[in-house]
Amino acid sequence: MAYASLLSLNQTLDQILHPHDQTEQPQIIRSLHEQVSFLLSFLDVSSPQNSDKLIGLEERIRDAAYEAEDIIDSSMSNQIVSESGSHEYRTESHISNQIVLEWDQKFEYLQKIIQELNSISDEVVKMRERNEIQVLLPSNSLPAASSKSRSTNKSATVGxxxxxxxxxxxxxxxxxxxxxxxxxxxxxxxxxxxxxxxxxxxxxxxxxxxxxxxxxxxxxxxxxxxxxxxxxxxxxxxxxxxxxxxxxxxxxxxxxxxxxxxxxxxxxxxxxxxxxxxxxxxxxxxxxxxxxxxxxxxxxxxxxxxxxxxxMSFRDEIESWSLLHEKMFGEERCPPELEEIGKMILMECRGLPLLLVLIGGLLYKSERTVYYWHYVLSNIRSKITDRDYRIRDSISFIYSQLPHHLRACFLYMGVLPEDYEIRKSKLTKLWVANRFIKPDRSKSLEEVAEEYLKDLVDRNLILVREWCYSGEIKTCSIHDILWDFCLMKSKEEKFNSDVEYLPRVHDNLRQVSIHTDLKNQIPRFALGNNRDLLVRSVTFFFRNSPNDVCFITNFRLLRVLDALTISFEEFPVEIVELVTLRCIALTYWMKHRFPASIAKLCNLETLIINPGKFRSIFNTSFLPLEIWKMSRLRHLLFVRSYLPYPTDALIGGTFVPLENLQTLSNVINFRWTKEILKMMPNLKKLVISFEHDGRTEWSSYCFDNFVHLHQLEVLKCFFFAKCYMKYQDPLSVSFAFPQKLKRLTLSGCRISWKNMSVVGSLSNLEVLKLKFHAFEGPVWELNDGEFRRLKLLLIHMTDLEHWKVNETHLPTLQRLSLRYCYKLVEIPSGIGKIPTLEEIELCECSTSLVTSAEFIQKEQESLGNKEFQVVLKSKDTDISS
CATH class of the missing domain: 3.40.50.300 (P-loop containing nucleotide triphosphate hydrolases)
Structure with missing residues (x-):
């Protein structure tokens, strides 16, 4: 965890030394930053073959970096709390003097840490001079983001x-x-x-x-x-x-x-x-x-x-080579000079698919040289015949060959319960909040995190459980044998622990994952009294009572609180004192009003609120005006929320543009004026709902301004009538969308099919879901040149009767889903001639529509497309987007 600890400390120092901060920072902070930057650069280019030589140094780096960050985070936390007026009983001058005194006392400790890092740096330089450390050459390895387009089905079926x-x-x-x-x-x-x-x-x-x-x-x-x-x-x-x-x-x-x-x-x-x-x-x-x-x-x-x-039996030699070869080279051929050593590596895997897949992933991402392949062979050879020990040793070696920037992300999978399936979007947010991701000026942290995930998928260390139809990862998990390793290694590194093991791993513990009921655990281990634990992340996977989580406030340097499995009746206001929090995930059953004091969380980046059991108006979130003061916000996710318009904030001079905000889901009846657009220039995902009262003009919500959200890639718009109205008025055709849009969901708009060109002209659109009379009318005729990149089309509940399409339209369509389309007579035969089509799904549609789908299936089979299928469903389901 040396790299992760340095990376986290470096981001803390970057925050202190931000160019916009006019405060003069002590030289010791700048010196520390220089040492951290040097060691980060060294680990970035250090070859995995140095792993044995660096084990001792990495432990020293980890401990020193953790200690430095604890000192700095504690001081910053105290300063933020004092500036927010939390200690009103103390005079301002007394607080200021205390902070200065605190820094003076801690400079001595920081100086010792810098000396330790200096000593490590000197040792690194000497090892380089003696040629004891190899430097990783970029040309010899595949880049981290070179993800295979998608895990092939071929490898899964081998043998x-x-x-x-x-x-x-x-x-x-x-x-x-x-x-x-x-x-x-x-x-x-x-x-x-x-x-x-x-x-x-x-x-x-x-x-x-x-x-x-x-x-x-x-x-x-x-x-x-x-x-x-x-x-x-x-x-x-x-x-x-x-x-x-x-x-x-x-x-x-x-x-x-x-x-x-x-x-x-x-x-x-x-x-x-x-x-x-x-x-x-x-x-x-x-x-x-x-x-x-x-x-x-x-x-x-x-x-x-x-x-x-x-x-189940082990793979024979032919099957084993086929599987290993596919994982190493895909459709390419193995270079002749590597085939002999490749077969020797094959024999060490003993026909076990998991080992073949993991070794294949390692070699796929590594140097294609005889020297390196012999190095791998020598490290996976074992005199032990027990396959379980052989697997453990091999996984340990594969982990040692991981680039330093991927190790914390991989070990984080051990925080999750066994066989746990997690959404990519949440996993990457957690990686970012825990500071595992190295900033890149040309990309967002989330984009870099996705590259890390794809790299781990390429290496077969993380499994994709579900794909989106845009070709992106939707959910993922980890094999239970790898999960065992992550659990063991993270405890060894003092990186993660369940409650049961806390007494053994106090020093430098960063993560606590709670997989059990705390009622019996807290009294036994007196968790609430462990004030020496400088924990940065607490994640609950068990449905504990809100009363069982009072100990959280003792973790004053906490960054991540994931308590979605716990149902709160009101916002746990105590946590606003944890000013280092970057990510909060909570579940409410009833009351959903946020206190204004949430603005104290000046470092908060992600706020996720789940409604729990009752998905209704009673689970509406009412956000305070102070939300507009929280400039670091990146993701706001709700099921229903009222976001106050920031007029008062503007008048009061407290307006702060939310330039980091990327996700906003789901706000109700919000007006998208030019002032708002300026506040959210980097919004990438927006989910919005509008409840029509029969009086408000649609134009007052400024839908045509969406076109100015230039970074927007995902937009979901839901329009509802009040309960006493069957349908709301149709939307104005002035609806406009930005050209970067990749995924669009519309529901209840009641726009005429004649105006579909406003959607069809979106050059990057890959997924389109039209729900509950999003478009209306008996006929839809596609125009040439529209929907050039569309992969998934869903039409849910419509009065459409005739659909005019030929094979030149929708040239990249992979999946068509028609649900509750009772009046639609048939699927146009042109749909069956689209070469990329993989599936037609029908749910509660007319008999003639089913007949036309079955005709298309026979036609596809006659053309040799055995992968194409028609799926008939008797119930409604969601489709991954």
């Missing part, structure tokens, strides 16, 4: 074709009884991969009425498993609040009644888990099936009396 065929036979046989098909094998052998291939197979998808996927894992939490099942079955983010286990189980049973279903239960570890999970599913005597994956033979043997376990 699994026979297994896939056998599992499909077991799922589609003529037996009417409910059967459990167990897939058993050691960790990393490909059980989940095989289950996913089966689950997503078009034959299987059409054979079953409904499908669902749920992960159990070692730490079985029945309530979470049931909620996951309901989410998967309904295809929605189901908020079930504090419903009992019995009620959730009843809901699962009711949903599955009389349906032929397929349920995948991934990663089962014990008989108790198996018996309880099996009891949830009714036997409808219609050929329903359960796929179960497990490492435990006893669990697999007892899963079913009717169907024996399916044992």
């Amino acid at each position: 699994l074709a026979r297994d896939l065929l056998e599992i499909k036979k077991l799922l589609t046989n003529s037996h009417s009884e409910l059967e459990v098909v167990s897939i058993v094998g050691m960790g990393g052998i490909g059980k989940t991969t095989l289950a996913k291939l089966t689950y997503n197979d078009s034959l299987i998808a059409n054979h079953f009425d409904v499908r669902a996927w749920v992960v159990v894992s070692r730490e079985y939490r029945e309530q979470e498993v049931l909620k996951g099942l309901l989410n998967s079955l309904r295809g929605l983010n189901h908020e079930s609040g504090e419903e009992s286990i019995e009620k959730l189980a009843e809901n699962v049973s009711k949903f599955l009644k009389d349906k032929r279903y397929l349920i995948v239960i991934d990663d089962v570890w014990g008989m108790k888990q198996l018996n309880r999970v099996k009891s949830l599913f009714p036997d409808n005597n219609n050929g329903s099936r359960i796929i179960l994956t497990t490492r435990i033979s006893q669990v697999a043997n007892r899963a079913s009396l009717l169907c024996p376990p399916y044992h």
Whole structure:
């Protein structure tokens, strides 16, 4: 964690030494900044092959950087608190004198830290002079952002074709009884991969009425498993609040009644888990099936009396080389000089897919030289025959070969619970808030974070669980064997700990992740009294009570508070004293009014508010006027929020442009005047709602000004009528959009299809979702030259009857989704001739529309496109954008 600690300290020093800050800073701060910058530059270009020589130095760098940052952050925090008037009982002069005295006392400590960093720098220079340290040459490695366009399906199926065929036979046989098909094998052998291939197979998808996927894992939490099942079955983010286990189980049973279903239960570890999970599913005597994956033979043997376990085998040499080659070179050929050493590396992987994939990812991103490949071979060779130890040793070596800037991001995956699926957008925000991302003047921190993520995906260290149809990552996770490593390594580095381990890792602990109920933990470990813990991040993954989190206020240097699993009834006002906070994620059940004192959080960058159980008007957020004083804000995310217009702030002279604001979601009935546009010049994502009262003119909301949001890439606009009105008035056609827009969602606009050109002319548009009569009229005829980059088109609830399209329109369309289009007669045959088309999805549409889709499918099959599919759904689901 040497690099991450230096990077965080460097950003703190940059903030102090900001060119716009007119305050004269002490020379010791500038000296510290110089030392930190030197060591950062050194680690940036240091070859991974130096890892053994640098272990001792990196530990010294980490500890020194942590200590320096603790001193500086503490002093800055005290200064901010005093300036905000938190200690009104003390005189101003007394506070000022105390701060100066505090700095004077701490200069001595900082001086010792600088001497330590000087000593390390001198040692680095001497090692370079003795040629003991190699420098990484950019030309010898692929750049960090050189992400493969997308994980290919080819690599996933290597060596699994026979297994896939056998599992499909077991799922589609003529037996009417409910059967459990167990897939058993050691960790990393490909059980989940095989289950996913089966689950997503078009034959299987059409054979079953409904499908669902749920992960159990070692730490079985029945309530979470049931909620996951309901989410998967309904295809929605189901908020079930504090419903009992019995009620959730009843809901699962009711949903599955009389349906032929397929349920995948991934990663089962014990008989108790198996018996309880099996009891949830009714036997409808219609050929329903359960796929179960497990490492435990006893669990697999007892899963079913009717169907024996399916044992996964290791890849043979041909299959292994095919998988390793694909991960190293993709469609390229292996250079002849590397083939022999490549086959030797292959033999050390012993046919285990996970090891083949990880070594392939390492070699893909590394030097393609015989020397380096021999270096890899020598480090993964082992006299130990135990495969588990071999895997651990290999993962440790692969981690040592990671560029320094990726290590903290990778280890952060150990903060998450096992098998946890996290959205890319949230993960990158957390990386930024924790200061793992090195600033780049040409890009935003979030863009750099996405590059880091793509690099880790290229290396097969992070798995993509779901892709957006724009080709971007939507959600990701980590293999449980890699998660074990991250957990072990992060504790070793004093980087992360669960509550259970806090007493053993007090010094320099940066992250606390809470995976359990704190009711029994707090008294045992007296967590609230651990004032010496200079924790920077606390993340809850268990549904604790708000009363169980009072200890948070002891972490006075906290940067990240992620408490989405805890339901608060009002804003926990105590946290406004934690002035170093950069990211807050909270859940409210009812009251949603923010105190004006939130402006004390002058470092806040991300604020996420989840409504919890009740997604209604009762979960509306009312933001204070003081929000316009918080210049560091980057992301504001709500389900419903009223944002005050900043007139009073302007009059009072307290207006601060929110130049860093990139995300604003979701504000209600807000006017987009020119003054507002000047305040948010870098907005990239905007989600807005308008509730029509029958009196207000649409023009008063200034929709035509959206065209001046020049950085906007994602826009979602929802228009609702009041409950006493069936429809609101149609929107004015003066609606205008910026040209950078990539994703657009419109709902309830009631614009005529004749005015679609305002959308079709957007040259970068990739995703278009038209919901609830966004456009109206019986006919839509596309014009030439429109929608040149569109990949996904969704039309949800419309009175459209005839749609005129030919094969020259929508040239890049991949997915078409039509829902509740009762009047639409047919899908134009021209749609079936689009060469990029992969899927047509229909939900609650006319019989003639289904017939035309099936005709297109036959036409595609005759053209040799076996990947194309028509999906018929009986329920509404969300589509990734």
